[in-house]
Amino acid sequence: MEIVALLALLAGLAVGKAWERYKLRDGKWIDRRRARDSHHYVLGLNFLVANQLDIAIEELSQAARVDADALEIHLILGNVYRERGQVARAIQLHQALLQRPKLTRTEHAYVLLCLGLDFKRGGFVDRALEAFNEVLRLDPDNQYALLYLQKLHEEQHQWDDAYRIRRRLVDLTGPDTNGRSQAILGFLENERGLEAARSGDLDEAARRFDSALDLDPTTTPAYLNLGDVRQKQGDRNAALNAWERLLNASPERAYLAFDRLERAHSAAGTPHKFEGRCRELIADNDRDWRARLALGRHLAQRRDFAAAFDVLLEALEHNPHGLMVHQAIWNVMLEVGLDRQHVQRYIEAARDAVFFMDPHVCVKCHYRSTELLWQCPHCHDWNSFVEERIAPSRDTE
Numbered sequence: 001m002e003i004v005a006l007l008a009l010l011a012g013l014a015v016g017k018a019w020e021r022y023k024l025r026d027g028k029w030i031d032r033r034r035a036r037d038s039h040h041y042v043l044g045l046n047f048l049v050a051n052q053l054d055i056a057i058e059e060l061s062q063a064a065r066v067d068a069d070a071l072e073i074h075l076i077l078g079n080v081y082r083e084r085g086q087v088a089r090a091i092q093l094h095q096a097l098l099q100r101p102k103l104t105r106t107e108h109a110y111v112l113l114c115l116g117l118d119f120k121r122g123g124f125v126d127r128a129l130e131a132f133n134e135v136l137r138l139d140p141d142n143q144y145a146l147l148y149l150q151k152l153h154e155e156q157h158q159w160d161d162a163y164r165i166r167r168r169l170v171d172l173t174g175p176d177t178n179g180r181s182q183a184i185l186g187f188l189e190n191e192r193g194l195e196a197a198r199s200g201d202l203d204e205a206a207r208r209f210d211s212a213l214d215l216d217p218t219t220t221p222a223y224l225n226l227g228d229v230r231q232k233q234g235d236r237n238a239a240l241n242a243w244e245r246l247l248n249a250s251p252e253r254a255y256l257a258f259d260r261l262e263r264a265h266s267a268a269g270t271p272h273k274f275e276g277r278c279r280e281l282i283a284d285n286d287r288d289w290r291a292r293l294a295l296g297r298h299l300a301q302r303r304d305f306a307a308a309f310d311v312l313l314e315a316l317e318h319n320p321h322g323l324m325v326h327q328a329i330w331n332v333m334l335e336v337g338l339d340r341q342h343v344q345r346y347i348e349a350a351r352d353a354v355f356f357m358d359p360h361v362c363v364k365c366h367y368r369s370t371e372l373l374w375q376c377p378h379c380h381d382w383n384s385f386v387e388e389r390i391a392p393s394r395d396t397e
C-alpha cells in the first residue's frame with residue numbers, strides 16, 4: 001500500500017512538473033531536466049521500484065547533489081527515508097523543503113502531504129491530522145490527503161469524522177464500479193450506530209444501522225446490531241425481522257444470526273420456524289454446513305438425536321475439518337450412550353474425509369500440502385515448508 005501510494009505520488013509529481021521543465025530562476029532559465037535525466041536519478045527510481053531502498057537512497061542523494069534545487073528528488077529521498085523507518089530524518093528533510101521560498105501551491109501541498117505521512121508513520125497523530133488538513137486547505141480535492149485523513153480518524157475511532165471525510169471522497173470520485181466506496185461508508189455508518197448504542201441512544205443507533213443498510217445492503221454487522229437494538233427496546237418481532245433480513249441478504253453469513261434467531265424463536269414459542277429457516281438455507285445451498293450444524297444442535301437440544309446425528313454427518317461431509325462439527329457429533333454420541341452403530345458411522349464418515357493428515361505450509365507463498373515437500377509446487381522455492389499447527393485456543397485467549 002505504502003509503496004504503491006509512493007509511486008502514484010511520483011507519477012503525480014512528474015505530471016505536475018512537466019510544464020515547468022524550464023524555470024526562470026534568479027533571472028536565468030534553468031533546464032530542470034538536468035537532475036532528472038542524470039543516471040543517478042533514473043537508477044535511484046529503479047532501485048526504489050525494486051524495493052532496494054539503501055541503494056535507492058545512495059543514487060538519489062547523488063542526483064540531489066547534481067541539482068540541489070530539484071524539489072522532487074528531495075521529496076522522494078525523504079519518502080524513502082520514511083519507508084526505511086528513519087522518520088526523524090524524513091521529517092527534517094521535508095520540513096526543510098517547506099522553508100524554500102517561491103514554492104507553488106501544488107508543491108507546497110505535496111511537501112505537506114509527505115510530511116503528514118512522516119508524522120503518521122512516527123505516531124504523531126495530531127501533527128499528521130494538521131498536515132493533511134492543511135493540504136486540503138491548499139488543494140481541497142486532494143484524494144490522498146482525504147484518504148489518509150479518513151484512515152487516521154478510523155484509527156482514532158473518530159467515526160463521525162471518518163464518515164464525513166469518506167463522504168467527501170466518494171462525492172469527489174463518484175461511484176466506483178465494484179461498490180467498494182459505498183461499502184466502506186456502510187461500515188463507518190455501522191460504527192457510528194455502535195457508538196450511539198454504547199452511549200444509550202438506541203433510537204439514534206437504530207437509525208444509523210438502517211442508514212448503513214441503505215448505503216450497502218451487504219453491511220452484515222448492521223443487521224445483527226439493528227436486531228440487538230430492537231431486542232433491547234423490547235421489540236422482538238422487529239429484532240427477528242432484522243436478523244431474517246441478514247439471512248436473505250447474505251446467506252453465506254447467515255450463521256452469524258443463528259444463535260440470536262434460535263433464542264428469539266424459542267422465547268416466542270416458535271422453535272419450528274428456526275428449524276424451517278435452517279432447512280431452507282440447506283435447500284438453497286447444498287454445501288451449507290453451518291446451517292446443518294445449527295440444525296443438528298437444535299435437534300439435539302430437542303432430544304431428536306437420530307435426526308440430529310444424520311444432519312451432523314452431512315455437515316461433516318461438507319466440512320471435514322470443522323472441529324465444531326466433530327464436537328457436536330461427540331455430544332450426540334455421548335447422549336445416545338456411545339451406541340456402537342453411531343460410533344461406527346462417525347468413524348466411517350471421518351475416514352472418507354479429505355483430511356490434511358500432516359499439514360505443512362510454504363512460508364513463501366502459503367501453499368498447503370498434506371506432507372513435507374522439498375520444493376514448493378506453487379512458488380518453486382526450495383526447502384520452504386514448515387509444519388502447520390494451529391495454536392490451542394487457550395494459548396490465543
Ligand SMILES: [Zn+2]
Pocket residue numbers: 362363364365366367376377378379380381384
Ligand atoms: Zn510456495
